[in-house]
Structure formats: C-alpha cells, structure tokens
Amino acid sequence: MKSVTPLSRHFSTARQFQNLVLLTPKLEFTQKSSALTEELCGEILDRYPDIKTLKKLHSKIIVDQPLCSNPSIGIKLMRAYAACGEPGITRHVFDEITEKNVVFFNVMIRSYVNNHLYHDALLVFKTMASQGFEPDNYTYPCVLKACPGLENLNVGLQIHGSVVKVGLDLNLFIGNGLVAMYGKCGCLMEARRVLDEMPSRDVVSWNSMVAGYAQNARFDDALEVCKEMEALRLKPDAGTMASLLPAVTNTTSNNVSYVKEIFMKLAKKSVVSWNVMMAVYVKNLMPAEAVNLYLQMEKNRIEPDAVTIASILPACGDLSALSLGRRMHEYVERKKLRPNLLLENALVDMYAKCGSLRDAREVFDRMKFQDVVTWTSMISAYGLNGQGRDAVALFAKMQNLSLSPDSIAFVSVISACSHAGLLEEGRYYFKLMTEEYRIIPRIEHYACMVDLLGRSGQVDEAYSFIKQMPVEPNERVWGALLSACRVYSNMNIGLLAADHLFQLAPEQSGYYVLLSNIYAKAGRWKDVTTIRSMMKGRGLKKIPGISNVELNDRIHTFLAGDQSHPHSEKIYEELDIMRLWIFLLTAAVTLDLYMIISPHSPNDIMPAICTG
DNA sequence: ATAGGGTTAG
Structure with a gap:
C-alpha cells in the first residue's frame, strides 16, 4: 500500500521550511499557478528539468500547499536534483521529510551512487537499517554498485551475506548486481559462481560477466562468455559491446571486427551502440573510421548525445579536423550539453590538437570546473x-x-x-x-627526459640517464636518443641506440633512415649504402609521414607518391602547374626580379589518397 | 530499479 502522507507533513518545522526557500532563488514563476496541477508538476519533474527551472518549480511546490499532497512529488524532486548533479540538494529534501519510507531511502542512495558519492550512499544504507527500514530488491543492486574496487570488497561480501540471509539472493536484479560487484573487484571466480547459481539470467546477467572479464583485461574469457550467451540464443546487444570496450583498446583487428560484427547484427542500433563503435575505432588508432561512422550516424538521423561528442572529438583532434570539431562545438552549445566536464575537456584537447590555441583557451576559461x-x-x-x-x-x-x-x-x-x-x-x-x-616515473617520463636532454644537446648525459634507469628502456627512449644523435652528429652513441632499436623494432624503417642520416653527415657513404641494403634485404620501406586536410566535411589523407585518390590524375596535373610556377618564380628570383620565400620545396608536396 | 558507452601523455 502506498503512503498517502501529504508532502506538507514531510517538512517538519517552519525553520526547515525556510531553509528550503533559501535554497531556491526568488524567481517569479511565469506559469499561471492554477495551471500547475499536481499531475503537471510530476510530469515536469519526470522530464528532469535544468537546475534553474527545477529551483523555480521547487519554490512553487513549497509555497503551494496543494502541490505537497503527494509524497511522489518529493521523490520526483529528489530524483530531478540528483539528475542535475546536485545530490547535496537531494539530501536537503530527503532530510526534511519526516515520514520516510523505504522508497525515499532507495532514491537517496541511488542519487549518491549516480553522482559517485559511494561513501555517502553506504552511510545512508547503514542509517536505514538502524532506523528499522528493511532494504529491498531496489536497495541492494544500488548499494552493490557502491562497492567498486578491492578496498570495498569487504562491504560487498557483507552485503552478499545479508542478501542471502533475507532470502533475496534469487532475485534477478540483485544477482546481476552481485555479478557486477564481484567482477569490478576482480573476483571473477566468485562472479562466475553467482552467475551459475542464478535461477534465471537475462542479457544483463551475461553482460555483467563479460564486463567483469573485460575490466580485468581477460578479453578471451570475455569473448568466451559472449559465445556462451549466443549459444543460449541470447543476442549480444549494445550493453555487450559496451562491456567489451575496456578489453578492445589497442587490440587486434580481429577483435575490432568482432565488435563491429555485433554492431552490424543489432536489430535496433541505439545511441550507445554507435557511441561504443566509435570509441572502439578511436581507441584503436582508427580516427578516420570513427569520423565516418559519426557521419553515418548523422545520416541515419540518430541524435548524438554528450558521450557521442566526447567520443568523436579525440578523432577530430587526431585528424586535425578543425571544422568538424567546430561543428561539434556548435552542437554542444545548441543542445546545451554544457557544463559537462568530460565533454569540455575533450573540446579543449580537440582545439589544441587542431592548432587553435585561442579556441582551446576560450573553452578552458569558460569552464565552471x-x-x-x-x-x-x-x-x-x-x-x-x-x-x-x-x-x-x-x-x-x-x-x-x-x-x-x-x-x-x-x-x-x-x-x-x-x-x-x-x-x-x-x-x-x-x-x-x-x-x-x-x-x-614510468617509461613515458624517462622517454621525455631523454628527449629533453637530447634536444638540448646533452647527448652523453642522456645516454648515462638511460643506463641508470630502473626500467628497461623501450623503443621510444632509444628513438629519442637516436634523434638527438642525428641532430648533434654523435655517431658513437647513435650506433648504440640504433643497435637497440634494430632489436626492439626491426620493422621500423624510420630508425634505419635516421642512422643512415648520421652516417651521411659524417661522410661515411659506405655505411650509408650498407644500411640501405639492409633495409632492402629486410623488405623495409620508409613509411611516409602523412598529413590530413579537411575539405567539405571529408578528411583527405596525403602522403608522398600515392595514387589511390579518385582524382589522383587531376591532382598531379595541378601539381605540375604549381611546379612550373615555382620554377618560373625561382628563375625570376635568380634574375633578381622577385623575392619569393617558400616554406616547402616542391618535391615535398605530393598529394594522394582520400580516406573519407 | 540491475549491466554497459566519454576527456588528458606521443
């Protein structure tokens, strides 16, 4: 039976009532008060209004006694504040409700958990028991979520114990929560045991298990669970893809294809599924694929959300796709997706990578936190x-x-x-x-230091630095040293660095080229020839550097000598004309007619393929 | 109501 206590009775004293009013700005509520029925009020709250509207509505609720006749308004108010990222105000509302029932506690706990205040959530959970309220099948899944990481495994174990004691361990939702909790704590055997003993399982149960393995970098096991699931005729969904995500960063192309296959087979593609697919591309150094997928998403008229934008922005940065990045930014403003820390961080970084320091700074300066x-x-x-x-x-x-x-x-x-x-x-x-x-310090820091010393000409010191490092130097470390050796013509150390590099990364042709440059500088042409033939013998070709150019919403990738662009012939024709101009103008300079300063030699400008 | 998606290093 639902409680029918009027909400006015939930606000105990006049002083507390004042507190609530103080929390809300004194803004005139433009709507006609007669139009704001209890029902309408609930509807507005359920749509999670922005904080300004919410506060206006809140004061209206306090002032208008008839609106306080239903405790569900209080519940909805709490939920709406939590959705605005204001668990503190949720708590104020909660505290001033004198006649609580278990639902108020559940909503309070969930508000904390959704705002990552796990400790506070667990405190409310404890208070609840001490005040004689029995946690139910809504409470447990939520508090289980508040036990992430090993440091709270004990709490998780205790909760598992009480779940069994009150006989709720057969509940589907609680079982799913337990699988997820154990998975996050790295207790995969225990997670699996709970899953196996559940009387009935759904997609979420299996996804939770997949997530457990994936979060602990056990991609093969995660995949195995997916297959098990499919064998039971349960179709992997967007949640499955999302669960796999941590296991498919910097992974094999096979694993990327596996996720793509799930994506392609989805009966209905949700925003989450698109987002995950883009994230998979981004996390596997495939920014062009990510951007293409995003454009496809737009074509399919799927409305991007904040996560979509935050996922695609790093790809814009990697591709120097400034105008697409700007378009994302405009969308953020239009849809009022700010303030959103992760999203704004992504914007700052996108502008920085696209070379627009001013825009980066502007976003930075406008951020609330x-x-x-x-x-x-x-x-x-x-x-x-x-x-x-x-x-x-x-x-x-x-x-x-x-x-x-x-x-x-x-x-x-x-x-x-x-x-x-x-x-x-x-x-x-x-x-x-x-x-x-x-x-x-991690290897990245050591690489930075070697780079710092090397670029400043302290090549010997850089080498001693490497020798006294407590970790095994990697390719980047030796690579930084070799570059320094080329700049400062240090052949002895250069040779040492190259030796290590040829062992660590025998297929990286760039290092052969660096070494041969060092030899060439020293005039040791015989050694240059040796390196060249070594490269030939190993079937190595210098991988050309690429650059990206954005034109009409498509990313064009350019590299020297390529001919795969559909308009390749035209491009080279145009290039020939440019070359002719450069030739003529250079000739003019030698004739002292004009002064031309060109940043590139004509041979450096060789266009090519389009990945768009 | 339970699982699951986002930002920073080169």
Whole structure:
C-alpha cells in the first residue's frame, strides 16, 4: 500500500521550511499557478528539468500547499536534483521529510551512487537499517554498485551475506548486481559462481560477466562468455559491446571486427551502440573510421548525445579536423550539453590538437570546473604549439589551486619543456614529480627526459640517464636518443641506440633512415649504402609521414607518391602547374626580379589518397 | 530499479 502522507507533513518545522526557500532563488514563476496541477508538476519533474527551472518549480511546490499532497512529488524532486548533479540538494529534501519510507531511502542512495558519492550512499544504507527500514530488491543492486574496487570488497561480501540471509539472493536484479560487484573487484571466480547459481539470467546477467572479464583485461574469457550467451540464443546487444570496450583498446583487428560484427547484427542500433563503435575505432588508432561512422550516424538521423561528442572529438583532434570539431562545438552549445566536464575537456584537447590555441583557451576559461585533465590538456596545448613558457606558467597556476598534478600532467609539462628547450625547468619538474609528489616515473617520463636532454644537446648525459634507469628502456627512449644523435652528429652513441632499436623494432624503417642520416653527415657513404641494403634485404620501406586536410566535411589523407585518390590524375596535373610556377618564380628570383620565400620545396608536396 | 558507452601523455 502506498503512503498517502501529504508532502506538507514531510517538512517538519517552519525553520526547515525556510531553509528550503533559501535554497531556491526568488524567481517569479511565469506559469499561471492554477495551471500547475499536481499531475503537471510530476510530469515536469519526470522530464528532469535544468537546475534553474527545477529551483523555480521547487519554490512553487513549497509555497503551494496543494502541490505537497503527494509524497511522489518529493521523490520526483529528489530524483530531478540528483539528475542535475546536485545530490547535496537531494539530501536537503530527503532530510526534511519526516515520514520516510523505504522508497525515499532507495532514491537517496541511488542519487549518491549516480553522482559517485559511494561513501555517502553506504552511510545512508547503514542509517536505514538502524532506523528499522528493511532494504529491498531496489536497495541492494544500488548499494552493490557502491562497492567498486578491492578496498570495498569487504562491504560487498557483507552485503552478499545479508542478501542471502533475507532470502533475496534469487532475485534477478540483485544477482546481476552481485555479478557486477564481484567482477569490478576482480573476483571473477566468485562472479562466475553467482552467475551459475542464478535461477534465471537475462542479457544483463551475461553482460555483467563479460564486463567483469573485460575490466580485468581477460578479453578471451570475455569473448568466451559472449559465445556462451549466443549459444543460449541470447543476442549480444549494445550493453555487450559496451562491456567489451575496456578489453578492445589497442587490440587486434580481429577483435575490432568482432565488435563491429555485433554492431552490424543489432536489430535496433541505439545511441550507445554507435557511441561504443566509435570509441572502439578511436581507441584503436582508427580516427578516420570513427569520423565516418559519426557521419553515418548523422545520416541515419540518430541524435548524438554528450558521450557521442566526447567520443568523436579525440578523432577530430587526431585528424586535425578543425571544422568538424567546430561543428561539434556548435552542437554542444545548441543542445546545451554544457557544463559537462568530460565533454569540455575533450573540446579543449580537440582545439589544441587542431592548432587553435585561442579556441582551446576560450573553452578552458569558460569552464565552471576544471580538473587535472583540463589543466593537463591546456598545458600540453601550449607545449604542442611551442609555447613552453606558457605551459610552465600554467602548471604553476594549477599547483597554486592545489590541484595535484598526476603522472600524465608531468609528461605534458616535461615534454613542453623539451620542445621549448627549457632544460633546467624540465629537470626541475622531473625532480618535483619524484621527490615532492612521490610519483614513480614510468617509461613515458624517462622517454621525455631523454628527449629533453637530447634536444638540448646533452647527448652523453642522456645516454648515462638511460643506463641508470630502473626500467628497461623501450623503443621510444632509444628513438629519442637516436634523434638527438642525428641532430648533434654523435655517431658513437647513435650506433648504440640504433643497435637497440634494430632489436626492439626491426620493422621500423624510420630508425634505419635516421642512422643512415648520421652516417651521411659524417661522410661515411659506405655505411650509408650498407644500411640501405639492409633495409632492402629486410623488405623495409620508409613509411611516409602523412598529413590530413579537411575539405567539405571529408578528411583527405596525403602522403608522398600515392595514387589511390579518385582524382589522383587531376591532382598531379595541378601539381605540375604549381611546379612550373615555382620554377618560373625561382628563375625570376635568380634574375633578381622577385623575392619569393617558400616554406616547402616542391618535391615535398605530393598529394594522394582520400580516406573519407 | 540491475549491466554497459566519454576527456588528458606521443
């Protein structure tokens, strides 16, 4: 039986009533009050209005006694605030309800969990029991979600115990919650046991198991579960794809195809399924495929959501697709998807990678909250654009806000120093990281340091640095050293670096070329020939650098000598005309008629294929 | 109501 306590009775004293009014701005509610029935009020709340509308409505609810006649309005109010990311206000509403029932507790716990305040959620769960309310099949799945990570496994185990004690362990939703909880805690055997003992299972049960394996990098097991599921005639859905995602970053093309197959076979493609498919492409260095999929999504008139945009923006950055990125930004504004931290972070980074520092900064400055990721993106934006001093200044500013830089922030600032030749600053940050922040340097940091030392001409020091590293140097580390050796013509160390590189990455032709450049500089043409024949013997070709150009919403990839573009012939024709012009103008210069400054030699400009 | 999708390093 539902409680029919009027909501007015839930607000205990006049003082508390005032508190609630204070929480809400004194804004005139434009709607005619007679039109705002209880029913309409509930409907508006169910549509999760934005915070401004919500606060107006809230004051209306408090002032208009008839509107308070139904506790479901209170529930809806709490849910709406939680959806706005305001669990604190949800808590205020909750606290002032004097006659609570289990539903209020459930909604409160869920509000905390959905806003990642797991500790608070567990506290409410404990309070609930002490006040004599029995948790039910709505409560348990939610509190189980609040036990992620090993540190809360004990709580999870306790909850499992009480679930069994009250005989709710056969419930489908609770079973699914248990599978997910154990999976997240890395207890895959236990997760599997719960799954096996469930009297009935649905797609979510299986997906939870898939997610468990995937989150623990056991892609083969995750796949196995998918197949098991299919054998039981349960079709993998968008949730299955999403569950697989952590296991398919930087993976084989076979695994990418597997997810794609699921996607293609979906009877109805939800936004989530499109989003996951794009994310899979992005996380496997296939930004062009991601962008194409996005354009297809638009064609299918699927409305992108915030996750869609946040997923596709890194691809725009990787492709230097500035105008597509801008279009995404306009969409964000039009659909009022801001404020959204992850989305705005992605915007900052997209603009930075597309070389538009001003836009990056503008998004950055307009953000309500900035986290370490935001600052890191902005720091590397300056670094990428050669403004090392600004990057360093920004890092200091971040520290002043007592935001604790993480290991990635240090990679960004040190590499910014490296690109701007700020040797001493770079050294300082490495020291700061290890000694002040006690961050154990990872291979990326060592590579940055070798790059920093090497670019500053400290080739010997860079080499000693590598020798005293506590971790095995990788390809990037030796690669940074070899580049430095080429710039500073250090043949001895260059040879050593090349030796390591040929063992670590025998198929990477770029390193052969670097070494042969060193030999050429030293005039050792015989060695140059040896390297060339080595490359030939191993069937290596220098992989040309590519560049992307965006035109009319399509990404065109250019690399030297390619002829696969549908208009290849035309392009080369045009190029010949350009070459002729350059020839003529150069001739003019030699005749002292004109002064032409060209950034490229004509042979560098060779267009080609279109991946769009 | 339960699972599952997003941002930063080169």
